[in-house]
Amino acid sequence: MKVDLKPMEKxxxxxxxxxxxxxxxxxxxxxxxxxxxxxxALDIKSKKLQISASFLENxxxxxxxxxxxxxxxxxGIAHYMYCxxxxxxxxxxxxxxxxxxxxxxxxxxxxxxxxDVVANTxxxxxxxxxxxxxYRRLPKxxxxxxxxxxxxxxxxxxxxxxxxxxxxxxxxxxxxxxxxRRWRESIKKFAKVIEDLLEEELKAEQGQDRKAPNPxxxxxxxxxxxxxxxxxxxxxxxxxxxxQEFKETxxxxxxxxxxxxxxxxxxxxxxxxxIDADLLYYMKLAENYTLPIRKLPMEKSGDLHPHSHxxxxxxxxxxxxxxxxxxxxxxxxxxxxxxRREGEVYGExxxxxxxxxxxxxxxxxxxxxxxxxxxxLGAACACNAYLKNEARVxxxxxxxxxxxxxxxxxxxxxxxxIYRAICRYFxxxxxxxxEDVAYLLRQAxxxxxxxxxxxxxxxxEKLIEFFSGIENRVTAVHLGHNVHTVRxxxxxxxxxxxxxxxxxxxxxxxxIVLGKIREYWASPL
Amino acid sequence: xxxxxxxxxxxxxxxxxxxxxxxLRSKEETLSRILRGYENLLKNEAKDLxxxxxxxxxxxxxTIAEEGIKGIEYTAEDIEEFCYALDKTDQIPYLxxxxxxxxxxxxxxxxxxxxxxxxLQDLNVKINLLxxxxxxxKRLVVEGNVGDFTGIGLDGGELVIEGSAxxxxxxxxxxxxxxxxxNIGFNTGHGMTGGEIxxxxxxxxxxxxxxxKIYEREHLIFPSEEMKPFFF
Numbered sequence: 001m002k003v004d005l006k007p008m009e010k011x012x013x014x015x016x017x018x019x020x021x022x023x024x025x026x027x028x029x030x031x032x033x034x035x036x037x038x039x040x041a042l043d044i045k046s047k048k049l050q051i052s053a054s055f056l057e058n059x060x061x062x063x064x065x066x067x068x069x070x071x072x073x074x075x076g077i078a079h080y081m082y083c084x085x086x087x088x089x090x091x092x093x094x095x096x097x098x099x100x101x102x103x104x105x106x107x108x109x110x111x112x113x114x115x116d117v118v119a120n121t122x123x124x125x126x127x128x129x130x131x132x133x134x135y136r137r138l139p140k141x142x143x144x145x146x147x148x149x150x151x152x153x154x155x156x157x158x159x160x161x162x163x164x165x166x167x168x169x170x171x172x173x174x175x176x177x178x179x180x181r182r183w184r185e186s187i188k189k190f191a192k193v194i195e196d197l198l199e200e201e202l203k204a205e206q207g208q209d210r211k212a213p214n215p216x217x218x219x220x221x222x223x224x225x226x227x228x229x230x231x232x233x234x235x236x237x238x239x240x241x242x243x244q245e246f247k248e249t250x251x252x253x254x255x256x257x258x259x260x261x262x263x264x265x266x267x268x269x270x271x272x273x274x275i276d277a278d279l280l281y282y283m284k285l286a287e288n289y290t291l292p293i294r295k296l297p298m299e300k301s302g303d304l305h306p307h308s309h310x311x312x313x314x315x316x317x318x319x320x321x322x323x324x325x326x327x328x329x330x331x332x333x334x335x336x337x338x339x340r341r342e343g344e345v346y347g348e349x350x351x352x353x354x355x356x357x358x359x360x361x362x363x364x365x366x367x368x369x370x371x372x373x374x375x376x377l378g379a380a381c382a383c384n385a386y387l388k389n390e391a392r393v394x395x396x397x398x399x400x401x402x403x404x405x406x407x408x409x410x411x412x413x414x415x416x417x418i419y420r421a422i423c424r425y426f427x428x429x430x431x432x433x434x435e436d437v438a439y440l441l442r443q444a445x446x447x448x449x450x451x452x453x454x455x456x457x458x459x460x461e462k463l464i465e466f467f468s469g470i471e472n473r474v475t476a477v478h479l480g481h482n483v484h485t486v487r488x489x490x491x492x493x494x495x496x497x498x499x500x501x502x503x504x505x506x507x508x509x510x511x512i513v514l515g516k517i518r519e520y521w522a523s524p525l
Numbered sequence: 526x527x528x529x530x531x532x533x534x535x536x537x538x539x540x541x542x543x544x545x546x547x548x549l550r551s552k553e554e555t556l557s558r559i560l561r562g563y564e565n566l567l568k569n570e571a572k573d574l575x576x577x578x579x580x581x582x583x584x585x586x587x588t589i590a591e592e593g594i595k596g597i598e599y600t601a602e603d604i605e606e607f608c609y610a611l612d613k614t615d616q617i618p619y620l621x622x623x624x625x626x627x628x629x630x631x632x633x634x635x636x637x638x639x640x641x642x643x644x645l646q647d648l649n650v651k652i653n654l655l656x657x658x659x660x661x662x663k664r665l666v667v668e669g670n671v672g673d674f675t676g677i678g679l680d681g682g683e684l685v686i687e688g689s690a691x692x693x694x695x696x697x698x699x700x701x702x703x704x705x706x707x708n709i710g711f712n713t714g715h716g717m718t719g720g721e722i723x724x725x726x727x728x729x730x731x732x733x734x735x736x737x738k739i740y741e742r743e744h745l746i747f748p749s750e751e752m753k754p755f756f757f
Contacts (some may be wrong), residue, residue: 125540174552178545455699
């Protein structure tokens with residue numbers, strides 16, 4: 001259907017300032033009128049509200065088009081202003097819905113409906129809105145019918161919905177939609193109540209080979225910019241209970257993330273770079289730890305420059321007198337002389353040394369792909385810190401190195417390859433091939449070394465001997481306390497370039513690593 | 526100087542009361558009354574946080590529970606909310622699954638609805654004694670797993686567990702039906718005198734059964750050639 005956009009555009013121009021004012025001027029771009037479909041009114045693409053002219057054309061015979069536009073805008077703005085607010089909330093809600101329904105598509109649908117109910121109810125309660133009038137005119141089949149009955153009950157307006165699903169509506173009406181802190185449990189209840197309807201809807205979609213349209217728009221990754229997705233994943237990584245929850249959610253959204261152009265190592269790398277949920281988890285988690293910012297070293301320049309005034313006294317040299325502030329007179333108490341100070345300038349910038357990470361992935365260490373490994377997270381924090389300062393990172397991941405259970409990554413700035421190397425898990429015995437370490441050390445100029453292990457290393461004596469002979473700054477983080485750690489400590493206690501950190505709480509590893517990096521960068525090599 | 530917020534002057538936020546507020550308020554009120562009744566039961570029956578599961582203690586606890594819920598207007602959803610409140614330490618100071626089960630049973634037995642569905646899949650604790658004395662004409666459906674002594678003293682009602690039950694399920698039941706979709710523990714039907722227990726999965730062990738019928742995966746296993754009625 002070809003629609004003349006001009007009259008609708010006029011309406012939009014008239015209504016948009018009013019809607020903005022009503023919602024206290026949200027930072028949203030001007031909405032756009034698009035030809036669109038007849039069934040779906042709104043599409044949100046990276047905050048841009050796109051209203052379907054065909055939909056408005058259809059609805060205008062039933063309600064005032066100005067009111068319809070305002071209602072659609074209210075709905076769109078409420079998503080931005082209240083629920084989901086950001087991608088992190090969206091992900092969290094999806095994850096909870098998935099726990100309740102155990103099915104990706106159903107969880108996506110449940111999340112979408114929940115977001116709508118919350119945003120609409122917020123509008124109806126907090127703002128003057130024509131949303132009930134719009135809903136009165138929208139189709140009421142399946143889940144939409146139940147939601148219309150729900151709106152009728154909780155908003156106290158007649159929307160012309162039938163009373164078919166009384167028990168469901170009664171249960172849904174008990175959910176505190178406007179209590180943000182309870183959204184996690186609320187969406188679970190919401191999803192369970194409409195589970196059978198979602199199943200029916202999915203079956204019908206499979207039969208008809210088309211998705212049941214949501215009249216006020218779908219909720220997908222398209223709603224968010226890449227920056228928002230990146231930030232959302234970072235926050236999500238730090239709030240999920242465990243690695244598995246993050247992994248499951250990211251795996252579910254993998255296709256959409258790829259389509260959206262989000263790939264490993266951050267955003268905007270385009271397709272063809274598949275997402276590894278485990279690596280992404282450690283990347284995002286490591287980003288949550290604060291990184292020290294390097295200060296530029298200040299040096300005395302040696303030049304003296306006039307800095308401030310002091311009264312001239314007899315006996316003081318004449319050449320420093322400032323004639324301007326002395327009114328041209330030589331008189332003690334009146335005459336002012338310049339006090340000179342040595343200037344400070346930025347000194348020559350020190351470059352950040354490269355970093356070698358030696359990480360133990362023997363059987364006694366946590367498998368980072370099964371559970372959150374703080375050893376790997378610590379290594380990830382170190383990687384981030386060095387990479388952000390344009391240094392290079394090498395990785396030596398070992399288990400039983402002499403049997404081939406080792407991974408060498410030469411000095412590189414490729415974040416993904418580095419993360420892949422630190423996340424590798426061998427799960428065997430514990431022995432280092434020091435030839436490999438020596439080889440890596442030769443590839444850079446005095447790199448800093450971080451070694452994270454539980455010290456139950458078969459050739460520990462050789463390692464002590466090796467570390468005794470090098471001058472690099474070494475940070476050894478060892479987990480637990482045993483005879484090996486005592487031996488290691490004793491063997492290297494005279495070496496001032498080696499810092500040993502026994503870790504009782506694994507959670508402390510990232511902070512120890514970052515603390516040490518901060519210390520390194522504050523002091524010269 | 527011009528006030529930069531001038532244009533917001535006179536703009537008041539419009540918050541209107543909607544029926545949802547009333548629903549939630551009354552839900553909270555009901556829940557707090559139910560919780561008070563439960564706390565009263567604990568105060569009387571589990572003073573030192575110890576509750577011994579005995580025939581007499583169960584009867585006494587049930588009587589106190591019935592007293593505690595008198596005059597409360599509640600629905601099946603309120604019972605479900607109470608079950609979830611048991612999981613939260615901010616709402617319930619301590620949980621003792623025995624008295625909790627007796628209290629929930631009293632709530633179910635006195636509920637207005639004939640059929641009560643409790644969706645307890647996400648509950649972390651397994652509540653004991655659910656379905657105690659469920660009377661004729663009542664149907665209680667529990668979605669999720671339950672603890673010990675489920676459906677004891679069942680009195681003509683129908684108890685459906687859409688999950689697994691633990692030990693002593695249906696002990697002392699007189700009439701009615703217990704359906705357990707998955708597995709069931711030891712001493713099933715101990716002392717039961719009538720009614721039916723239908724188990725979709727496996728039964729770990731039967732108790733000393735006086736009367737009634739027990740089915741395991743659609744096979745009648747009591748009474749049978751191997752399992753004869755027991756006379757106390």
